[in-house]
Amino acid sequence: MSLTTTLLLAEQVSPFIKHVRSSNPLVHCITNDVVQNFTANILLAIGASPAMVVAQEEVADFVKVTDSLLINVGTIEKSSAQSMLLAARTAMLVDKPWVLDPVAVGSVLKFRTQVVHSLLSYHPTVIRGNAAEIMALIGHKAQSKGVDSQESTESALTAAKTLADQYQTIVAVTGATDYVTDGKQVYSIAGGDVALTKVTGTGCSLSAMVAAFIANSSDRLCAAASACYMMKKAAELADKQQGLGSFAVSLLDQLSLMENIVVKEK
């Protein structure tokens, strides 16, 4: 299976950034306890409206009135798992785009792995994960350390294409270079900064950004890739001199200031 990889260009990204700001999508987030606040602020910075609604009694009704849904299994428990399954099933039934972030899925953490496999049957629009997570989803052995990948995205590219084909979905596998594929086409996005791996929740928040970008979009592949591009570009522009705390704030600043991709291609 050899597919050509296309470099995503700045001019392809700008319309998606503008679309999110002008349409202000309501993004329903069922995400982990570590990243709730950071994720909400990142969504606000790009012009989306976050809402963290988790109760089993509420998720089905809420999915129907939102523009997209994010499910992230990072700190999954029995009760939140039921909410995730109900929300994903509803999203499929009412045709709402949704993103699955399969945090730390794999052989060690059996409960989340089982739930993630059930969630896959509800047809996620996009799966966004690091290399180890994407490899684990198709049963490949992958090196990871808790929530962090120790695999390159290049070694996960075949797994990403297989997964996209198998579930008729879009897979975004992120790392030093991000690859976004629907199994037919692959976009690659290089750059960013390694500082992104030193602040918790950048991947989780990127998954939320992908949810915002695919809302009300007819080109979901390019929309998902554009979200990846925006995160990398903001990290390049953010201040890395003052330490990681300031970097996290500066990343939010850069996302909030970005109206366009005005930076020259490398």
Ligand SMILES: Nc1ncnc2c1ncn2[C@@H]1O[C@H](COP(=O)(O)OP(=O)(O)OP(=O)(O)O)[C@@H](O)[C@H]1O
């Ligand atoms: N070595 C690297 N150089 C540049 N950017 C990177 C590197 N590794 C990851 N990134 C970027 O960091 C962001 C998060 O991706 P990553 O694959 O680390 O997600 P994750 O493991 O799910 O993260 P988290 O657990 O923090 O949510 C993405 O924008 C990705 O492009």
Ligand SMILES: Cc1ncsc1CCO
């Ligand atoms: C650190 C951590 N643990 C569970 S979820 C999460 C956030 C980054 O994935």
Ligand SMILES: [Mg+2]
């Ligand atoms: Mg992750």
